[in-house]
Amino acid sequence: MLTARSVDLPEWVICAGCNAPAYGNRFRRDLLVCPECGHHERMTSDERIATLLDEGSAEDLGFPVATGDPLGFVDSKPYPARLSEAQAATGMPEAVACVRGTIGGNPVVAAVMDFRFLGGSLGAAVGELITRTAELARAERTPLLVVTASGGARMQEGALALMQMAKTSQAFRELDEAGVLTVSLVTDPTYGGVAASFATQADVIIAEPGARMGFAGPRVIEQTIRQSLPDGFQTAEFLAERGLVDAVVPRHGFRSTLSRLLSAGARRAAPPHDGGGRDAEPPGTPLVTDPRDLPAGETWEAVRLARALDRPTALDYIQRITDDFVELHGDRLGGDCRAITGGLARLDGAPLVIIGHRKGHTAKELANADFGMPAPAGYRKAARLMRLAAKLGVPVVTLVDTPGAYPGIEAEAEGQAGAIADSLRLMTGLPVPVVSVVTGEGGSGGALALAVANKVLAFSNAVYSVISPEGCAAILWRDPDAAPRAARELRVDARSLLELGIVDAVVPEPGGGAQRDPGAAATALKAAIRASLDELSPLDAARLVEERRVRFRRFQALGEETS
Structure with a gap:
C-alpha cells in the first residue's frame, strides 16, 4: 500500500480497503477517504488537527515531554532506541499532540493521538500529556476533545503504563465534577488501555466509519479462547448497533458535528427574547391553568x-x-x-x-x-x-x-x-x-x-x-x-x-x-x-x-x- 500523506503525496495511491487506485490530489481533497469504497485512511496528528480545527486557530500547548526507560526494557532492541526511531520518523516527541483552538468558532482543548508513534501506545508520557490537557480544560472550563488511535498500553513500560489508565480516568472524573463537556473521536484502531479508559469515558463518543475499538483485539480473542469472530466485529458500525457509541460520522462531517456539539454543550448565556425587535418570534397561545377555560369535550x-x-x-x-x-x-x-x-x-x-x-x-x-x-x-x-x-x-x-x-x-x-x-x-x-x-x-x-x-x-x-x-x-x-x-x-x-x-x-x-x-x-x-x-x-x-x-x-x- 502507498501511504497517502498531505505532503509529498504520490500522484496515485492504492486504497487499503478495496485496492482501487485513486488520484492523489482527489484523495487529498477527500480527506484521505477512498472515493470508491469510503475507506478512511489513517491520518497523522497534524493532518487530523488541520482537518478538525478552524484554520489558523491551533496552538500547541507546549507541555514538556519526558519519556524515560523505567524498566530498562529490551526486546530486539532497547526501548530508548525504539523511542528515538519513532521520534525521528514522526517528528513528534511522543504519541499525542496537545493543542487548543476553535471548531466552528467554539473553543476547544484537544489531545490527538498518532498511531505512527509506537502504535499510539499509552505510556507514562502519553498519560501525562493527556492528563495535563484535561487539567487545562478543567481550569479554563473549555470542552475537551480526545482523538484516539492506539494499540493499547505500552508494554515496554510495564505496570507504569497500566497506571495511566487510572490517572487519565481520574482526570476525566474531575472534568465530570467540574461540568466540562468531553468528546471522544474514535479512529482506527483504538484498543486496550486507551479503549478501557478515556476513549470511552467521554460524554459523547463519535467514530469514523470502519474504526475498530475494543479491549481485547481480535488476535488475542482468537488465540486465547479459540472463538471465531463475526464480520464487522468491533467496527464503529458494530458498536453503534449496540449503543456503545453515539454516532458514526464520515470524516467530511466531523467538523460540523463537533461544532454543533461544542455549541450545544457550551455554557453561553441565551440571547434575550423579550419580544422586541422585528425578528422576534410571535408569542405562542397562552397556557391554560384553569380547567374551566377548557371545553368539556x-x-x-x-x-x-x-x-x-x-x-x-x-x-x-x-x-x-x-x-x-x-x-x-x-x-x-x-x-x-x-x-x-x-x-x-x-x-x-x-x-x-x-x-x-x-x-x-x-x-x-x-x-x-x-x-x-x-x-x-x-x-x-x-x-x-x-x-x-x-x-x-x-x-x-x-x-x-x-x-x-x-x-x-x-x-x-x-x-x-x-x-x-x-x-x-x-x-x-x-x-x-x-x-x-x-x-x-x-x-x-x-x-x-x-x-x-x-x-x-x-x-x-x-x-x-x-x-x-x-x-x-x-x-x-x-x-x-x-x-x-x-x-x-x-x-x-x-x-x-x-x-x-x-x-x-x-x-x-x-x-x-x-x-x-x-x-x-x-x-x-x-x-x-x-x-x-x-x-x-x-x-x-x-x-x-x-x-x-x-x-x-x-x-x-x-x-x-x-x-
Whole structure:
C-alpha cells in the first residue's frame, strides 16, 4: 500500500480497503477517504488537527515531554532506541499532540493521538500529556476533545503504563465534577488501555466509519479462547448497533458535528427574547391553568386525536423548535432503543438536553420505532442524557408520547421494571430545571419514566393514564368495545388531568388537533417550554429538587392531608 500523506503525496495511491487506485490530489481533497469504497485512511496528528480545527486557530500547548526507560526494557532492541526511531520518523516527541483552538468558532482543548508513534501506545508520557490537557480544560472550563488511535498500553513500560489508565480516568472524573463537556473521536484502531479508559469515558463518543475499538483485539480473542469472530466485529458500525457509541460520522462531517456539539454543550448565556425587535418570534397561545377555560369535550375523541398517525412526533417538534440538535445514541451498556430519541440542542440560544418518545407517521416508521414503546435500553439512554444535563448544568425537556413501555420477553429479561424505576428515582433528584410535555399518549409507567418534572404540561388533545382504555375495558368489563366508557371513567383527557393536578397547565392545540397545523402547534409548544424554563431558571439546584419533590408528594387520596 502507498501511504497517502498531505505532503509529498504520490500522484496515485492504492486504497487499503478495496485496492482501487485513486488520484492523489482527489484523495487529498477527500480527506484521505477512498472515493470508491469510503475507506478512511489513517491520518497523522497534524493532518487530523488541520482537518478538525478552524484554520489558523491551533496552538500547541507546549507541555514538556519526558519519556524515560523505567524498566530498562529490551526486546530486539532497547526501548530508548525504539523511542528515538519513532521520534525521528514522526517528528513528534511522543504519541499525542496537545493543542487548543476553535471548531466552528467554539473553543476547544484537544489531545490527538498518532498511531505512527509506537502504535499510539499509552505510556507514562502519553498519560501525562493527556492528563495535563484535561487539567487545562478543567481550569479554563473549555470542552475537551480526545482523538484516539492506539494499540493499547505500552508494554515496554510495564505496570507504569497500566497506571495511566487510572490517572487519565481520574482526570476525566474531575472534568465530570467540574461540568466540562468531553468528546471522544474514535479512529482506527483504538484498543486496550486507551479503549478501557478515556476513549470511552467521554460524554459523547463519535467514530469514523470502519474504526475498530475494543479491549481485547481480535488476535488475542482468537488465540486465547479459540472463538471465531463475526464480520464487522468491533467496527464503529458494530458498536453503534449496540449503543456503545453515539454516532458514526464520515470524516467530511466531523467538523460540523463537533461544532454543533461544542455549541450545544457550551455554557453561553441565551440571547434575550423579550419580544422586541422585528425578528422576534410571535408569542405562542397562552397556557391554560384553569380547567374551566377548557371545553368539556368527548374523552374518546381526545384519545383518537392523540393517537393519529399524522400527529407531530417528538422528532418533528425537536426539528421545529430547537437549533443545533445533535442526536446522541446508546445506553453505553449494549443497547440503543429506537423508541427514545434525544440529544443536545439549543432553544433560542440557550443549551438544553431534549428527550422524547419516537414514533412515526407510517406503519413502517412505527414498526422501526417499536411503536414508541421503549425497551430498558431506551430508559437507560434517557437517563444517561439526563445525567449529562446535570453535569453541564442545562435544563432537561422531555416530550412524552407512548402507549407504554415495551411489553416483551426481552424487555423483561433486560430489566424493564428496574430501568423505569431508576429513571423515576433519577429524575426526582436532577439539579436542573425539568419540563415535561405530554404531546400525545401518556401511557402508564412508560410515560411517567420521562415525566417526573418541575413543570408537567399537556397538549389539549393529549391523554395520560395508568392504563390504556382498551386494557381497562378488557380487565374490568371484559369487553374491548367498552374502551370509550373506560376513557371517560379514567378521566384521561387534558381537562380532567388539569383538574386533578396531574398536569400544571395545558397547551391549546389548533382546531382539529396539532396535526391540522403542526407549525402552529410547534410555536405553542416552544412558547410553553420557554415560559416554563424562564420561571424555573432563577431557582438554584436545591430549590428545583425540593419543589419537584413537593409536587409529587402532594398526590394522595381526596380528603387526605399530608402530615
